[in-house]
Amino acid sequence: MSESATAGKRLEKFPAFDGFRGIGVIVVIFTHCPQVLESSLYNTVWHINQLSRVGYIALDIFFVISGFFITRLLLRERAKTGRISFKDFYMRRALRIFPVYYLTVIACLFIFKFSTADTISLLSYTFNFYHPLHPVPNPLEHTWSLSVEEQFYFFWPLLILLVPPRWLSRVTGIVVPLLATASGLVMAVIFIGHDPREAGDVVYMSLFTRMLSLSLGGWLALREFENRPLRGWRCLALFLGALVVLTLDRMGRNYGIITSQPLYWTIALIAYAMVSVSFVATMVFDRGILKRLMTAVLSISLLRGFGQLSYAMYVFHLPVLFYLGINDAALDGAKVPILQVVLAFGITIGLSILSYYLLETPMAKLKETYGKVRLAEPTGANAVSVGGVFAGFAKAAFTSPEERSGAEPRREQTIHPDIGRDRIN
Numbered sequence: 001m002s003e004s005a006t007a008g009k010r011l012e013k014f015p016a017f018d019g020f021r022g023i024g025v026i027v028v029i030f031t032h033c034p035q036v037l038e039s040s041l042y043n044t045v046w047h048i049n050q051l052s053r054v055g056y057i058a059l060d061i062f063f064v065i066s067g068f069f070i071t072r073l074l075l076r077e078r079a080k081t082g083r084i085s086f087k088d089f090y091m092r093r094a095l096r097i098f099p100v101y102y103l104t105v106i107a108c109l110f111i112f113k114f115s116t117a118d119t120i121s122l123l124s125y126t127f128n129f130y131h132p133l134h135p136v137p138n139p140l141e142h143t144w145s146l147s148v149e150e151q152f153y154f155f156w157p158l159l160i161l162l163v164p165p166r167w168l169s170r171v172t173g174i175v176v177p178l179l180a181t182a183s184g185l186v187m188a189v190i191f192i193g194h195d196p197r198e199a200g201d202v203v204y205m206s207l208f209t210r211m212l213s214l215s216l217g218g219w220l221a222l223r224e225f226e227n228r229p230l231r232g233w234r235c236l237a238l239f240l241g242a243l244v245v246l247t248l249d250r251m252g253r254n255y256g257i258i259t260s261q262p263l264y265w266t267i268a269l270i271a272y273a274m275v276s277v278s279f280v281a282t283m284v285f286d287r288g289i290l291k292r293l294m295t296a297v298l299s300i301s302l303l304r305g306f307g308q309l310s311y312a313m314y315v316f317h318l319p320v321l322f323y324l325g326i327n328d329a330a331l332d333g334a335k336v337p338i339l340q341v342v343l344a345f346g347i348t349i350g351l352s353i354l355s356y357y358l359l360e361t362p363m364a365k366l367k368e369t370y371g372k373v374r375l376a377e378p379t380g381a382n383a384v385s386v387g388g389v390f391a392g393f394a395k396a397a398f399t400s401p402e403e404r405s406g407a408e409p410r411r412e413q414t415i416h417p418d419i420g421r422d423r424i425n
Contacts (some may be wrong), residue, residue: 016283017065019298022306024058029317029345031055032142034331036338043335053246056344059145060213060272064280066149067156067217071172074160075225084161088370093153095363095370097311100355101146104315111323112139125150132201137329139322144205151207152214160218169222176215179275183208184266191262200261207267213273220280229285235278242274312352313359320347 027049049055077084105122108114114122118138121130128144128151148208163171184203191199203209223230249267252258258267282291297303305314321327324344326336 014283015304016295016298018307019300019303020061020065020307021310022303022308023298024062025310025313025317026306026316027055027058027143029348032321032327033316033344034326034328035335036341038338048112056268057272057275060269061276061279061343063136063148063213063274064143064217064220064273066152067214068221068280068284070153070156071160071218071219071221074157078161079225084157085370086157089157090153091370093150094361095367097146097150099359099363100169100312100315101143103268103359104319108139110260111319114138115415118362121286128205128207132198132205135198135201139319139326139327142318143335146315148205148207148210148214150210156214156218169219169226172215172222173219177212180209180212180215181266181270184269188260188262192260196261197351200265201379203262203265204269205328209269213271213276216273216277217280220277220284224284230277230281231285231287235281235286238274238278239283242271245271245274298359309349309352309356312355313348316355317344317348320344320351 013322028197030046031049033046035046063290074084074089100121109119117130117134118127121127122140122143125147127140128147131138131141131144159171160168183206187199187203187206193200220230245267249264249271253264258264283294318327321344322330324340324347325331326340326344
């Protein structure tokens, strides 16, 4: 299907991805919370979460989702206008990400102690390159993934614009993923003899290796745009193949066959990308019972409500844990009363609600100047009063955006791909 034929198509909404964002951010927060004194069930679930690598895979799915939604919007704009407005694109991204991020960074600079190099890397979105080689406890150490996202946003529109359409599928689906994998192998050679943990983190947090999943997300967007679905046995084969790769990778490390942490993570990231692509492709292309089941679960209003708050929850949660003194570095494996964990989660939710209604929603209105991507907007007193904020969240959590507005369901894409994510240690 030609670009001119697809330019007028309405972008399908995928509300289930909002639910996945909600689950994902809860998994991240739970992973960073400590074990508790009073509940063996909580601690059992905590250990299962650590061992099953749910956090690792969820993180990679976030990257694939990000590449998918960013690319589909760029493809649509190029098809409709023959160009991509870099000004509009970067302004939309800045208005979405910068206010919450920089407000948090500035607040943390007053509350915690940072080195000058830490501060510069945080302010310049280069923390993913700096932190692996300077791994000191940091209340903003989870923002390495936001650095990866910003670096991706910087050059990806240019690639989509300049690569001829007939080559774009090969570039996003083959060339970039191969280069990303090769970069991990090169780093494995460069960091021979270096501290294993630091060398592994360099690969894990690098933009170059993470382009594997980001680019494959763009490849899925291109297949959707050209009406070339990826479904059925291919998704199943990717998933089963990923399980084989993960098993062999873990066995290789356990038996001393794979001794290089960079090599281990390079192989693991390939497997994570395979799982992520199979999941996203199922949600986008599948028309069978599996997608209906997944959509039914992920479209639960409460999960979608957390999904709308997920960016702020992600940014705020680790500084809250550090401030309360219940982060890993402070506890060194010690358990805490469960009420402290509940308090941390409650503070994170409260700050996120305030951020959503008092900061993110006004910024979303400004974004309308640069495109139609927007957040759900509060109405009346709910937008300014504290009581209204909590009432508004309850409404957001248990009703759909269409029900809140009373309007017919819109077909334009409203999912924001800049999702919080973190390294699970």
